[in-house]
Amino acid sequence: MGRYVARRLLQMIPVFIGTTLLIFLMVYSLPGDPVRALWGDRPVDPVALNQLRHEYWFDRPVLLQYWHYISNVFTGNFGTSFVTGRKVTDVIGESFPVTLRLALVAFAIEIVIGLALGLLSGLNRGKIADKFVLGLTLLLISVPVFVLGYIFQTVFGNQLGWVTPTVQDSNDISQLILPGVVLGSLSFAYVARLSRTSIAENMRADYIRTAVAKGLPRRRVIGVHLLRNSLIPVVTFLGTDLGALMGGAIVTEGIFNVHGIGNELYRSINQSDNATVVGIVTVLVIIYLVTSLVVDLLYAALDPRIRYV
Amino acid sequence: MRGAKSAKWVAIAGVVALAATACGGNSSSGNDGKAKAVDPSGVFSYQSNEPQHPIQPANVMETGGGRITDALFSGLADYNPKSGKLENLVAQSIEQNGPSDYTIKVKKGWTFHNGEPVTAHSFVDAWNWGADTKNAQQNASWFSDIQGYSDVHPDKGSPKTDKMSGLTTPDDYTIKVKLANPAPYWTYKLGYSAFYPLPKAFYSDPKKYGQEPVGNGPYEFVKWNHNKDFLTKTYAKYAGPKPKNGGIDFKFYTTSEAAYQDAVSNNLDVLDQVAPTDMAKYHQDLGKRAVDAPQNAIQTIAVAEYAPAIKNVKDHAKFIEGLSMAIDRATITKTVLAGSRTPATGFVPPAVDGYKANACGEACSYNPAKAKQLVQEADGANASISILYNADGGHKEWVTAVCANITQNTGVKCDGDAKADFKTALDVRTKKKVQSLYRSGWVQDYPLNANFLKDLYGSTAAGNEGGYSNKDFDKLAAKADKAATLEESVKLYQEAEAALYKDMPAIPLWYYKTNAGYSENVTNVSYDTFGKPVFTDVEVYKK
Numbered sequence: 001m002g003r004y005v006a007r008r009l010l011q012m013i014p015v016f017i018g019t020t021l022l023i024f025l026m027v028y029s030l031p032g033d034p035v036r037a038l039w040g041d042r043p044v045d046p047v048a049l050n051q052l053r054h055e056y057w058f059d060r061p062v063l064l065q066y067w068h069y070i071s072n073v074f075t076g077n078f079g080t081s082f083v084t085g086r087k088v089t090d091v092i093g094e095s096f097p098v099t100l101r102l103a104l105v106a107f108a109i110e111i112v113i114g115l116a117l118g119l120l121s122g123l124n125r126g127k128i129a130d131k132f133v134l135g136l137t138l139l140l141i142s143v144p145v146f147v148l149g150y151i152f153q154t155v156f157g158n159q160l161g162w163v164t165p166t167v168q169d170s171n172d173i174s175q176l177i178l179p180g181v182v183l184g185s186l187s188f189a190y191v192a193r194l195s196r197t198s199i200a201e202n203m204r205a206d207y208i209r210t211a212v213a214k215g216l217p218r219r220r221v222i223g224v225h226l227l228r229n230s231l232i233p234v235v236t237f238l239g240t241d242l243g244a245l246m247g248g249a250i251v252t253e254g255i256f257n258v259h260g261i262g263n264e265l266y267r268s269i270n271q272s273d274n275a276t277v278v279g280i281v282t283v284l285v286i287i288y289l290v291t292s293l294v295v296d297l298l299y300a301a302l303d304p305r306i307r308y309v
Numbered sequence: 310m311r312g313a314k315s316a317k318w319v320a321i322a323g324v325v326a327l328a329a330t331a332c333g334g335n336s337s338s339g340n341d342g343k344a345k346a347v348d349p350s351g352v353f354s355y356q357s358n359e360p361q362h363p364i365q366p367a368n369v370m371e372t373g374g375g376r377i378t379d380a381l382f383s384g385l386a387d388y389n390p391k392s393g394k395l396e397n398l399v400a401q402s403i404e405q406n407g408p409s410d411y412t413i414k415v416k417k418g419w420t421f422h423n424g425e426p427v428t429a430h431s432f433v434d435a436w437n438w439g440a441d442t443k444n445a446q447q448n449a450s451w452f453s454d455i456q457g458y459s460d461v462h463p464d465k466g467s468p469k470t471d472k473m474s475g476l477t478t479p480d481d482y483t484i485k486v487k488l489a490n491p492a493p494y495w496t497y498k499l500g501y502s503a504f505y506p507l508p509k510a511f512y513s514d515p516k517k518y519g520q521e522p523v524g525n526g527p528y529e530f531v532k533w534n535h536n537k538d539f540l541t542k543t544y545a546k547y548a549g550p551k552p553k554n555g556g557i558d559f560k561f562y563t564t565s566e567a568a569y570q571d572a573v574s575n576n577l578d579v580l581d582q583v584a585p586t587d588m589a590k591y592h593q594d595l596g597k598r599a600v601d602a603p604q605n606a607i608q609t610i611a612v613a614e615y616a617p618a619i620k621n622v623k624d625h626a627k628f629i630e631g632l633s634m635a636i637d638r639a640t641i642t643k644t645v646l647a648g649s650r651t652p653a654t655g656f657v658p659p660a661v662d663g664y665k666a667n668a669c670g671e672a673c674s675y676n677p678a679k680a681k682q683l684v685q686e687a688d689g690a691n692a693s694i695s696i697l698y699n700a701d702g703g704h705k706e707w708v709t710a711v712c713a714n715i716t717q718n719t720g721v722k723c724d725g726d727a728k729a730d731f732k733t734a735l736d737v738r739t740k741k742k743v744q745s746l747y748r749s750g751w752v753q754d755y756p757l758n759a760n761f762l763k764d765l766y767g768s769t770a771a772g773n774e775g776g777y778s779n780k781d782f783d784k785l786a787a788k789a790d791k792a793a794t795l796e797e798s799v800k801l802y803q804e805a806e807a808a809l810y811k812d813m814p815a816i817p818l819w820y821y822k823t824n825a826g827y828s829e830n831v832t833n834v835s836y837d838t839f840g841k842p843v844f845t846d847v848e849v850y851k852k
Contacts, residue, residue: 032732036739038361039370039447040731041750043764043771047462051445083361085519086535094535158574165570166562170537257567259536270701270730 001300004308005293012289016282017070023281024066027274034058034272035082056082069275073282079275081268088279091264096283098170099260102253103245105173105180106187111238114188118195122230123222125200133196137189149182149255166257179256183249187241194237198230205229228302235302239295243288350555351849352542353578353831355842356568357559359536363519366505367439367446372581375502377539377559380844381524382505383549385413385432386496390837393605393660393756395497398549399427399506399525401482403499408491408793409456413484419548421508422529429478431506431525436476437461438512439503442468448503456489491791493798497755527552527845537561552845553833572828578849579834579842580825585703588647588824595826598834603651605658605838606752606821607761610696610711612814613743614776618695623688626812630672631683632694633816635718636711637675642819645710650819656761656806658820660838663758663799669810673817677718684719693722697747699734700727704748711818738774747775749815756838758802762786766814777814781805 035052036044053059057068072079078088121133140148156178157165167175202208203226211221250262261280268276300306360374369378385400397403401414419427438444440452440461452458456475461468475487488495498504506525511518522530527549528541542556560577562568565584571577573594580600583591592599612619612629622628638652655668671679684690696712698704705725712723726744728734737743751772754760763786764770768778782805789801823840833848 030732031728032730032734032736033739034732037732037735040735041752041772042370043450045447045450047442047464048445048447048449051442055445084359085363085516090535153570157570161574164576165574166567166576168576254564255567257562257564257571259561259563263563264536270732272732 001308005297008293008296012286015289016285019285020070020073020278020282021066023278024069024274025062027269027272027277028062028065030269030272032272037271038083052082056080058082065274069278078279081273081276083268083271083273083276088275091276092261092279092283095259095261095264098258099246099249099253099262101171101173102176102180102183102249102258102260103242105176106184106245107238107242109181109184110188110191110241114191115195115234117188117192118199118234119222119227121192122196122199122203125196125203130196133192137192140185140189145182145186146251146255148185149179149252152178152182153255166255170259176258179252179258182255183245183252187237187245190237190241191234195230195234198233199226202226202230232299232302235295235298239291239298240288242291243284246287247284345850347553347832347848348555348851349553350543351851352556352558353554353847353849354538354558354560355579355844356562356565356572356577356581357539358563359561360539362447363516364522365446365515365519366435366502366507367444367448367451369502370447373561376581376841377541378502378505378522378524379841380526380528380541380557380559381522381530382502382526383419383524384500384502384505385415386499388500388756388837388839390835390843391660393662393838395500400499403496405496408493408791409488411486411488411496413486415482415484416548417482419525420546421506421525422523422544423508423510425508425510427506427525428481429484430481431508432504433476433478433484434512435507436504437472438507440473441471443471444515446503448501451498451501451503454488454490454492454495454498456487458489493790493792493795494755494757494759496795497757497760501754528557531556550845554845554847554849557844572826575828575830578828578831579847580827581842582840583649583824583826585647585649588649591824591826598828599826600823600834600836601648602823602825602836602840603658603660603838604752604821604823604836604840605661605756606750606840607653607656607658608650608818608821609653609656609749609751609815610746610818611749611775612746612777612816613741613774614778614814615741616743616745618692618745622692624686626687627683628687628689628692629813629816631680631687631689631719632715632721633672633680633813634674634676634683635680635715636816636818637714638673638819639675641707641710641714645706646819649822649824651822653817653819656766656809656815656817657758658753658761661753661756661758661761663802663806665803665806668803668806669817672810672813680718681720684721690720693724694745695724695726696745697726697728697734697737697743699729699731699748701730707818708748741774741776743775746816749774752821753839758799758806759786759789762802762806762809763790766809773814775814779808779812779814781808781811 035049035058057065069079080087117133121130124130153165156162163178169175208226211225249260250266253260253262265280300308357376358373360377361371362368362374364374364378366378366382369375383398386395387398389396399416399419401416404412406412415429436452439446440449440458442462449462455473457473460470461473477485508523510523527544527547529544531540531542533539538561539559543552565582566586568577569584569587572580642650642652654673657664696708698708708725712725715721715723738747765772766777767773767786768783785801785805785808789798792798792801823836827834831847831849833846835843837843
């Protein structure tokens with residue numbers, strides 16, 4: 001087990017270098033001169049332009065730029081944005097906790113409501129409750145996130161007045177509930193459907209019949225034997241989804257004015273702000289890697305047949 | 310910012326049209342009928358976005374940082390919010406002694422927010438610092454008229470000195486300025502943020518200062534919560550006209566749609582600009598609190614003179630004029646742009662000094678028959694053109710409409726040439742690879758006609774990316790630059806403008822408007838010709 005974890009952690013190093021290089025090259029190859037764009041429609045001052053280009057290494061070959069960047073990263077310096085002049089670590093340090101909170105709210109909603117609905121419909125396969133859940137999740141899957149966002153904003157914010165239409169303080173978790181519901185809606189529909197299928201299937205499995213035949217109480221049959229085995233596909237999905245929730249919150253963050261990582265990423269890609277993009281993506285990559293490791297380890301806990309050596 | 314880089318849009322494919330938008334009539338804290346009392350120390354919130362740079366006047370160019378800088382600083386002179394005329398603020402007097410000599414007297418009693426008195430040195434040192442190559446300030450070229458600029462800002466290499474020889478201070482409250490070349494309208498530049506003064510504390514640590522700026526304006530810095538808001542309060546010892554409110558909370562919004570939602574629900578007090586998607590309904594939503602004010606900015610379709618598609622046309626002037634007459638500006642501004650623009654009748658917007666009504670004349674009015682005739686005479690009916698624009702600025706709709714007009718009325722094939730973002734479109738323009746036409750926006754730097762003419766259409770102007778050259782215009786502009794007085798210069802520039810319509814370097818489309826509004830918590834909100842609210846006039850109701 002320990003050796004397995006160590007090996008997985010070591011594997012992260014080449015993945016880390018590969019992704020940062022790829023992202024760096026992609027942002028570099030975006031068309032247009034990012035430094036020139038600082039002046040907008042106004043005529044540019046060539047002296048200041050060249051000075052900025054030199055200061056931020058834009059006038060060197062791209063691989064040299066990357067080397068300059070990555071060697072700084074290893075000394076703990078994630079660079080400075082040429083647009084805002086702020087340290088990338090500061091920017092991430094501010095916006096990351098916001099997105100993390102938002103993602104966790106969405107994640108919690110996803111697990112609690114998604115699993116409850118999945119259990120409800122899986123245990124009542126073919127009955128009215130099952131049909132209702134299937135209909136509801138179909139609706140959620142087919143409605144794009146931004147449509148749902150605007151509907152919720154108008155209904156709960158403007159008409160009912162339960163909440164303010166946008167988030168006034170991005171650090172207040174109670175205000176993040178509405179955006180969290182919107183963000184998590186698609187995934188919770190998936191969770192409900194995944195768990196429903198797998199529960200419905202396992203209901204007919206031999207070990208459930210055995211457990212029932214042994215005379216175990218229904219709560220124990222469902223809670224321990226059925227759920228534990230049915231959760232494997234759900235956990236796989238949830239693991240990758242946590243990363244997706246963080247990187248993919250751009251639209252939701254925009255609608256509700258949440259100042260998280262999504263918006264920062266959108267701005268920095270738009271302005272070819274290489275240091276910020278790579279910094280944020282690196283954090284997201286690390287989250288993906290760690291969650292997938294956690295998921296793999298959870299398999300062993302859920303399914304006694306799986307062992308890591 | 311002052312270049313018309315349109316507000317960025319989040320690319321959202323559609324918008325839910327929910328019929329009922331609860332607003333206006335909902336519970337307004339129960340003060341119906343009675344006049345609400347005004348709280349002179351009330352703070353209001355204002356739609357803004359995170360400044361792209363640290364707050365340094367000589368480096369601020371975009372809207373977010375620009376508006377904040379304008380609230381924190383007061384310059385020697387400022388523009389009248391309504392007429393755009395230059396009025397003295399920190400200056401006691403600005404006198405012109407010769408064609409290129411000025412004496413500026415600075416008022417006594419002004420102080421920075423840290424208590425340091427504002428003197429002639431506060432200005433001169435700041436200008437020298439801003440012009441210095443070593444500091445790489447984006448607005449450095451604003452100082453280029455001053456004698457000795459090329460010594461502190463050489464085209465190549467390091468500066469010879471750090472002081473411009475044209476700036477002297479005979480005493481603590483007098484500035485003598487000598488320009489390298491006569492520029493009768495130089496004083497108009499003094500209202501621009503690059504000319505704001507700086508306290509001594511700035512020079513010891515510009516980086517720290519950029520995060521905690523100290524100005525001399527009506528509002529002083531309180532706190533900058535990055536990505537959230539920028540808080541200011543009224544400066545108690547402000548020597549200018551006293552603000553009618555207690556401060557401004559610059560609230561950062563990632564999208565203008567979100568800001569609009571907050572304004573409608575009274576969570577945001579003053580809007581900067583209504584989102585294009587809300588343009589059709591904001592009058593209905595905000596009622597009397599909706600604002601519709603003229604702004605000194607223009608949208609044009611500029612001509613890339615070097616492009617083969619243009620060069621191959623026999624009579625280039627007639628061709629462009631024909632295209633211009635084929636465009637139904639009145640209908641497009643009313644329908645496609647939902648009334649957010651006013652049809653242009655020339656290259657200079659109305660609230661600019663030197664505006665001449667209907668300067669463009671027939672060439673900018675809709676006349677399909679004449680348009681077709683002109684294009685045929687120019688031997689351009691078989692030509693095919695495209696309009697380059699950036700897809701992230703909300704231009705697609707009107708470009709399509711304009712192209713449809715042109716094709717329908719003249720038979721010229723016309724397509725939109727979309728580039729992913731502004732940066733990419735700009736790159737094509739500076740590299741001179743435009744196919745035939747490109748969209749070009751311009752927001753005033755100062756409300757004077759020279760700014761809309763010389764900086765865009767002079768043969769050697771940096772803003773002239775289309776390669777346009779008109780000898781008559783250049784001659785008249787040069788004459789206007791040497792004029793003895795401002796009035797004369799403005800008049801000569803009007804003549805120069807008239808010369809442009811002979812061969813049309815661009816097709817004027819429409820002038821921008823400030824489409825904004827405010828919440829039920831504030832009153833007396835008006836906007837100047839830059840589209841900026843008159844901050845000091847805003848009154849906040851008692852809670």
